[in-house]
Amino acid sequence: MVLWKTFLSSLQLPRKQSVFKLNRIPMDITVFYMFIMLFIVSIPSLIDRLTETSSIGSDMNIVFKLIYFFMFYYLPLTIMVFLLITLLAYLFTWIAKSMQRKLKLQIFWKMIAYSTTIPFILYTVIAIITPISDSYLLLSMVFTFVLLFKIINVYPKRKK
Template identity: 50%
Template sequence: MVFLRAFLHSIKLPKKKAIFQLNRIGMDITIFYILLLLFIVSLPAFIDYLLGSSKLANALNIFFKIIYFFIFNYLPLSIIVFMLISLIAAVGTGLAKLMQRKLKYSILWKMTAYTTTIPFLVYSLAALFLPIGNMYLLIFCIYSLLFIVLIISVYPKRRKK
């Protein structure tokens, strides 16, 4: 139920109500949500891998194919995505200071993670039918940065003392 609520609110970003609802969700749920999205993103590549006719893939039984795919595809993908989310959140922290908003890195990391929902779903659907290159990664980063700027602008400015 929490994942469905997180999914529905993340699609509504950058609306103010969705931002504050997602902010109430714990970081553990957010990380599991991202891992679940990455699993969905990996499905087209996994199907292609299982149906592929490489000699190495044909020599392995299904259990070893799953382990091989997890180690050499899903795990590196997860590491790269978590690094990109962290980098975008760090840039967002700098932008928040420039925009005079009092936001912490952890909030921006969580919001950046939720901005990835739509690009991941679009990628998953497109990858089922078309080969998609690395240029999509740049579009994903630009999309998340734009949404982080919009999310930062929702929060009120710091009060002057």
């Protein structure tokens, strides 16, 4: 139930009420939410891997295909996304400091994780229907950056 409420709140970003509601969610829920979102994003690739008939591993048992998929696709994807979120959160702490907002790395990590919900869901739906180009990554990053700037502006400026 908490994950469903988190999902619905992340769809309402950058509204002030949803920003503060998501900020109160513990970090372990956020990380688990990201694992689920990354699994949802990897579903089209999993379907392609399981239905592939003309590659080297096409004659493998389905259990081995699943193990191979999780070891060589899902795990590296998760590591890369978590590192990218951490790097962006660190970058946005500097941006928030220059905008005179007092925000910490943990808040940005959560907000970046939740602001990727819409691009991840759109990617999954489009990728199931048709192959998707890499330019979608650029569009989703621009969407996430714009959303983060709006989220930064939700927080009040520092008092001097």
